[in-house]
Amino acid sequence: MAGIRIENLVVGYGTEPVISSLSLEIADGTLFTLLGPSGCGKTTLLRTIAGFVPVRAGKLAFGNRDVTHRPAYLRDIGMVFQDYALFPDKSVYDNVAYGLRARRVDETAIKTTVSEYLERVGLSAFAQRLPAALSGGQRQRVALARALAIKPTVLLMDEPLSNLDAKLRVQVRETIADLQREVGITTVLVTHDQEEALALSDRIGLLRMGRLEQVGTPEDLYARPVSAYVADFVGAANILPVEVAVPTISGASAQVRLDGMSLEVLAPTGLPAGAAILVARGETLSLGAASGATTNAIRCTVRRRQYLGGRTSFRVATDAGRDIVVEAHGAAPTFAVGDKVSLRFDPVRTLVVAS
Numbered sequence: 169m170a171g172i173r174i175e176n177l178v179v180g181y182g183t184e185p186v187i188s189s190l191s192l193e194i195a196d197g198t199l200f201t202l203l204g205p206s207g208c209g210k211t212t213l214l215r216t217i218a219g220f221v222p223v224r225a226g227k228l229a230f231g232n233r234d235v236t237h238r239p240a241y242l243r244d245i246g247m248v249f250q251d252y253a254l255f256p257d258k259s260v261y262d263n264v265a266y267g268l269r270a271r272r273v274d275e276t277a278i279k280t281t282v283s284e285y286l287e288r289v290g291l292s293a294f295a296q297r298l299p300a301a302l303s304g305g306q307r308q309r310v311a312l313a314r315a316l317a318i319k320p321t322v323l324l325m326d327e328p329l330s331n332l333d334a335k336l337r338v339q340v341r342e343t344i345a346d347l348q349r350e351v352g353i354t355t356v357l358v359t360h361d362q363e364e365a366l367a368l369s370d371r372i373g374l375l376r377m378g379r380l381e382q383v384g385t386p387e388d389l390y391a392r393p394v395s396a397y398v399a400d401f402v403g404a405a406n407i408l409p410v411e412v413a414v415p416t417i418s419g420a421s422a423q424v425r426l427d428g429m430s431l432e433v434l435a436p437t438g439l440p441a442g443a444a445i446l447v448a449r450g451e452t453l454s455l456g457a458a459s460g461a462t463t464n465a466i467r468c469t470v471r472r473r474q475y476l477g478g479r480t481s482f483r484v485a486t487d488a489g490r491d492i493v494v495e496a497h498g499a500a501p502t503f504a505v506g507d508k509v510s511l512r513f514d515p516v517r518t519l520v521v522a523s
């Protein structure tokens with residue numbers, strides 16, 4: 169097994185590159201997710217790692233093996249696709265055995281390996297079935313067993329859960345997470361589902377038009393987004409235009425003006441004075457009585473209150489008419505629609521980023 173190293177990669181189909189000078193390191197044995205909206209280049213990057221799309225410039229290595237121009241069949245990869253891509257006329261057993269037979273492994277060893285991987289994905293009892301007689305979740309488990317049975321250097325998965333309904337998606341997601349950890353294989357997963365990315369990944373790379381906007385742990389992207397684009401794509405956030413009075417210092421607190429009120433927030437990166445974006449997750453905001461403390465707070469009016477079981481969601485409006493969503497977990501404040509409240513910003517968990 170090995171990590172993946174990508175240096176200044178350029179990939180494209182026509183004249184315009186789809187991936188432009190992308191560099192990335194994926195540590196050995198980790199699960200890395202490529203996340204991003206439709207058309208940003210996730211599949212293109214994955215297929216380039218697999219060897220199905222040629223590299224125009226830059227370097228690609230698995231461990232210390234340069235594979236930049238190596239054909240796909242010599243890269244030693246396991247691949248799982250959105251549409252399973254099983255052989256319809258072969259049994260579950262023969263599907264999983266396929267890659268081993270192509271490698272001329274002897275039948276006794278094949279039997280041991282196929283049994284092992286069918287056991288791992290919980291499908292030992294289905295060895296003789298044809299794919300048509302399986303559910304979507306079961307088919308994707310066969311595809312996973314088939315990809316892993318050849319003991320590849322890296323496992324590549326393109327939207328493996330997107331054809332499954334919500335409940336199955338969570339189940340197969342758990343299978344992928346457990347298996348990846350047990351086998352310890354370097355894995356690259358492509359998804360546009362931010363919850364899936366947060367739940368599964370050691371690290372996530374968020375792509376924006378062929379460039380990596382941010383690479384980090386799920387916590388980094390959720391709690392420390394470097395831009396409004398990241399904050400908006402990963403989880404829900406209030407994204408508000410503000411003014412920075414004095415240039416900010418990376419990692420230090422900063423003063424911003426929101427609707428004429430001064431607030432203390434955190435600046436993850438240095439920013440010049442002027443227009444910027446404030447990012448506040450609903451659960452980092454709190455509501456208090458309008459007559460209460462006013463430090464780092466602005467006056468608002470409650471516009472909507474929704475009880476959602478584990479949490480209560482409030483929509484409040486500033487005096488300037490800006491809507492802000494506040495999520496109260498556990499015992500919610502008793503404010504009702506029309507009440508004047510004081511909305512407090514957490515100085516450490518509210519961020520100011522470039523606009």
Ligand SMILES: Nc1ncnc2c1ncn2[C@@H]1O[C@H](COP(=O)(O)OP(=O)(O)OP(=O)(O)O)[C@@H](O)[C@H]1O
Binds near residue numbers: 204207208211
């Ligand atoms: N075979 C191809 N020939 C020409 N252009 C392509 C080809 N495949 C993809 N593209 C273009 O490259 C860009 C990136 O496509 P890609 O399939 O990598 O996006 P994606 O992030 O996987 O999107 P999705 O979430 O919709 O699957 C798009 O503009 C797409 O139209």
Ligand SMILES: [Mg+2]
Binds near residue numbers: 210212
């Ligand atoms: Mg795609």
